[in-house]
Amino acid sequence: xxxxxxTTTATLPPPSSGRTRHVVAIVGPPNSGKxxxxxxxxxxxxxxxNFPGVTVEHRMGRMRLDIGRDVFLVDLPGVYSLEPRTEDExxxxxxxxxxxxxxxxxxxxMLILDSTNLGRHLALAAPILSLGLPTMIVLNMADDLAxxxxxxxxxxxxxxxxxxxxxxxxxxxxxxxxxxxxxxxATLGMKPKPPMLQLPVIQDIPKxxxxxxxxxxxxxxxxxxxxxxxxxxxxxxxxxxxxxxxFLLVVIGVFQTIFAGARPLMxxxxxxxxVSGKWMGQALPDNAIRSLVVDGIWSGVGSVVVFLPQIxxxxxxxxxxxxxxYLARAALIADRTMAKIGLQGKSFIPLxxxxxxxxxxxxxxxxxxxxxxxxxxxxxxxxxxxSARLPVYTLVIAAFIPxxxxxxxxxxxxxxxxxxxxxxxxxxxxxTARLLKSTVLKSARAPFVLEMPPYRWPTVQSICLRLLDRxxxxxxRAGTVILGVAIVLWVLAxxxxxxxxxxxxxxxxxxxxxxxxxxxxxxxxxxxxxGIGLITxxxxxxxxxxxxxxxxxxxxxSQSEGLQAALRHDLTPGGAAALLVFFAFAMQCMSxxxxxxxxxxxxxxxxxxxxxxTVFAYVFAFLTNRLISLFF
Amino acid sequence: xxxxxxKTDRVVNDTISQMQVRVNKEAPKASHTGHPIxxxxxxxxxxLDRIELPEHDARRxxxxxxxxxxxxxxxxxxxxxxxxxxxxxxxxxALRRETARHLILx
Numbered sequence: 030x031x032x033x034x035x036t037t038t039a040t041l042p043p044p045s046s047g048r049t050r051h052v053v054a055i056v057g058p059p060n061s062g063k064x065x066x067x068x069x070x071x072x073x074x075x076x077x078x079n080f081p082g083v084t085v086e087h088r089m090g091r092m093r094l095d096i097g098r099d100v101f102l103v104d105l106p107g108v109y110s111l112e113p114r115t116e117d118e119x120x121x122x123x124x125x126x127x128x129x130x131x132x133x134x135x136x137x138x139m140l141i142l143d144s145t146n147l148g149r150h151l152a153l154a155a156p157i158l159s160l161g162l163p164t165m166i167v168l169n170m171a172d173d174l175a176x177x178x179x180x181x182x183x184x185x186x187x188x189x190x191x192x193x194x195x196x197x198x199x200x201x202x203x204x205x206x207x208x209x210x211x212x213x214x215a216t217l218g219m220k221p222k223p224p225m226l227q228l229p230v231i232q233d234i235p236k237x238x239x240x241x242x243x244x245x246x247x248x249x250x251x252x253x254x255x256x257x258x259x260x261x262x263x264x265x266x267x268x269x270x271x272x273x274x275x276f277l278l279v280v281i282g283v284f285q286t287i288f289a290g291a292r293p294l295m296x297x298x299x300x301x302x303x304v305s306g307k308w309m310g311q312a313l314p315d316n317a318i319r320s321l322v323v324d325g326i327w328s329g330v331g332s333v334v335v336f337l338p339q340i341x342x343x344x345x346x347x348x349x350x351x352x353x354x355y356l357a358r359a360a361l362i363a364d365r366t367m368a369k370i371g372l373q374g375k376s377f378i379p380l381x382x383x384x385x386x387x388x389x390x391x392x393x394x395x396x397x398x399x400x401x402x403x404x405x406x407x408x409x410x411x412x413x414x415x416s417a418r419l420p421v422y423t424l425v426i427a428a429f430i431p432x433x434x435x436x437x438x439x440x441x442x443x444x445x446x447x448x449x450x451x452x453x454x455x456x457x458x459x460x461t462a463r464l465l466k467s468t469v470l471k472s473a474r475a476p477f478v479l480e481m482p483p484y485r486w487p488t489v490q491s492i493c494l495r496l497l498d499r500x501x502x503x504x505x506r507a508g509t510v511i512l513g514v515a516i517v518l519w520v521l522a523x524x525x526x527x528x529x530x531x532x533x534x535x536x537x538x539x540x541x542x543x544x545x546x547x548x549x550x551x552x553x554x555x556x557x558x559x560g561i562g563l564i565t566x567x568x569x570x571x572x573x574x575x576x577x578x579x580x581x582x583x584x585x586x587s588q589s590e591g592l593q594a595a596l597r598h599d600l601t602p603g604g605a606a607a608l609l610v611f612f613a614f615a616m617q618c619m620s621x622x623x624x625x626x627x628x629x630x631x632x633x634x635x636x637x638x639x640x641x642x643t644v645f646a647y648v649f650a651f652l653t654n655r656l657i658s659l660f661f
Numbered sequence: 662x663x664x665x666x667x668k669t670d671r672v673v674n675d676t677i678s679q680m681q682v683r684v685n686k687e688a689p690k691a692s693h694t695g696h697p698i699x700x701x702x703x704x705x706x707x708x709l710d711r712i713e714l715p716e717h718d719a720r721r722x723x724x725x726x727x728x729x730x731x732x733x734x735x736x737x738x739x740x741x742x743x744x745x746x747x748x749x750x751x752x753x754x755a756l757r758r759e760t761a762r763h764l765i766l767x
Contacts, residue, residue: 043723055685109721109724110724112720114717114720114721136668138765145751146751146752148750148751149726149750149752150749165707234720234728235723235724235728235729235730238723238728238750243715245765252751259753263736263737264737267737267738267739267746269740271741272739272740357755359737361738361744361746361755362739362740364739364743364744365739365741365743365744368757388668475722476714476718476722476756476759476760477744477755477756477757477760478721478722478725478754478755478756478760479754479755480725480753480754480755481746481752481754481755558683
């Protein structure tokens with residue numbers, strides 16, 4: 030299949046060898062197993078795309094039918110109604126009416142409903158059927174329905190609604206023939222049936238619900254017994270004592286996984302990058318090109334790929350939590366605390382993950398449906414003390430703070446300083462959240478409503494596809510930006526050439542910029558050498574350690590005594606404290622910027638975030654320098 | 662069962678009270694009449710009479726299953742009781758107390 034040229038919009042690939050494109054939209058409420066069905070039908074032939082002008086993601090996939098035809102499936106966001114109120118609903122409404130730019134009106138619609146909750150879900154059939162498109166009502170979770178003693182008469186339902194109905198279990202792959210039949214029928218250009226049934230006034234929700242109940246009654250629908258296992262598990266997971274304990278264990282698990290579990294994988298990836306980079310370098314003559322390829326491009330690629338283990342592990346964890354249904358319970362438990370700072374329960378896991386790294390954390394905010402809460406969470410995530418700040422903190426603290434025990438052998442002055450910095454980041458996040466949520470991102474008082482789905486076993490296929498999908502998205506979008514900036518920074522540090530050789534760092538373009546900004550950063554206690562470090566740390570925070578090492582001519586590791594001594598000579602205590610505060614508050618990670626751009630669908634929010642955090646960092650670093658200079 | 666004729670294009674401007682069409686045969690618990698669903702004990706069933714919220718919010722809640730005339734049963738909650746899960750119309754939906762206060766029982 031010809032790859033979509035542009036993954037940013039919902040365009041379809043051009044038709045190959047004279048085939049016409051047939052598009053079937055898949056629509057349904059959340060938790061109806063829509064994604065599982067979509068995955069089963071399209072497998073690997075799917076990609077994530079954005080509708081033009083909105084941040085709503087959707088998936089498009091291709092399914093090859095045996096007859097030698099292709100059908101394209103568009104997976105629309107989960108909605109409870111078609112009334113265009115939220116962005117999700119507007120998008121779904123526009124696509125189905127054929128009013129979405131770059132996307133033709135679908136040839137047919139598949140409405141996926143939860144067969145165990147037919148009474149309520151069937152209410153969505155009314156607006157869908159009134160569109161007049163060839164429609165198939167797919168009743169999912171047939172296995173649950175049967176095991177809980179429910180029953181539905183598909184034939185009678187089909188007669189009552191005047192449209193095709195199928196009963197399937199997407200997770201088990203049962204009953205798929207009728208679905209495939211319908212899809213092949215869609216490509217033959219079925220004429221939409223004239224509406225033969227009395228549809229209720231769709232905007233009248235209770236009446237529509239009654240209509241759905243009547244249909245259910247007339248078709249002898251037997252609702253299943255309540256989900257016993259879900260009730261039992263909630264007895265533990267939402268128990269006043271056990272609930273928080275389980276929650277804490279899950280939280281620690283997420284944290285440990287990203288912090289510790291990812292580390293060996295990340296080191297392995299970093300080693301592979303380094304070794305292969307050296308190997309590649311040997312094949313090239315020793316000149317500027319080699320430096321560009323190895324130190325610029327290849328290490329730029331490396332700095333992108335090194336995030337993958339963390340992203341994959343975090344999304345594996347979140348995928349299991351979300352698909353099983355536990356995530357809703359966790360969001361419930363965390364909600365009270367989050368509400369105090371103006372956010373909600375679903376912000377918790379992303380903010381927690383940001384303590385390891387903001388990049389996967391920001392990608393994980395997709396679980397937050399409320400757009401403003403989501404943006405607020407994304408904007409404050411970089412304040413959480415991420416692991417990249419640690420090498421910088423360790424170096425400066427070791428250089429300037431003498432080790433003295435405070436509370437026994439485990440907690441000394443240095444640990445206290447580190448803890449203080451963690452707390453600073455946390456406070457900045459809270460303050461910013463309250464500020465945002467009471468001004469720019471004030472929610473339109475939408476009531477907090479969270480559905481607790483029944484617990485289900487996650488399917489391996491869904492999780493694997495999700496991981497593949499997230500990696501592709503990350504590598505393509507964020508990766509290109511990160512690589513671009515890495516090359517630019519290499520150019521700044523390695524030009525202009527002196528006799529064909531790269532200049533000493535003080536004389537490179539970066540060095541010139543460092544000298545140029547020195548007047549601006551002098552009030553913070555910084556000099557031009559720190560200035561260069563601030564520029565290179567835009568790539569990633571920990572890069573400044575290596576840069577300082579290069580500038581002082583000493584091997585730059587945070588443990589290096591030599592480098593600590595050099596810093597002590599060159600920085601005042603005020604400047605050192607200001608440097609710590611600056612790193613606590615500044616937005617110095619282009620990977621984060623790239624991901625924020627991708628997740629918010631534009632440059633506006635990353636720009637605002639960058640400006641806000643830079644000003645924040647500058648002001649507080651300045652104050653810190655002044656304050657500390659009074660005493661030391 | 663009462664039915665009220667509604668003009669399609671005016672429906673969205675009508676107030677919520679005009680949408681409460683069902684008269685339920687069960688006798689409501691007198692002690693809970695007019696009180697919000699937050700007064701129900703866990704496991705105790707009540708019937709929703711009306712939602713005292715702006716139309717936009719009320720519609721969202723109705724779409725989720727909080728329909729006048731339907732039964733609501735409080736279930737488990739976060740530690741401290743807020744938010745609480747309510748069993749309604751075949752699903753379990755969690756609401757914060759600040760919202761549940763506006764759902765009035767029959």
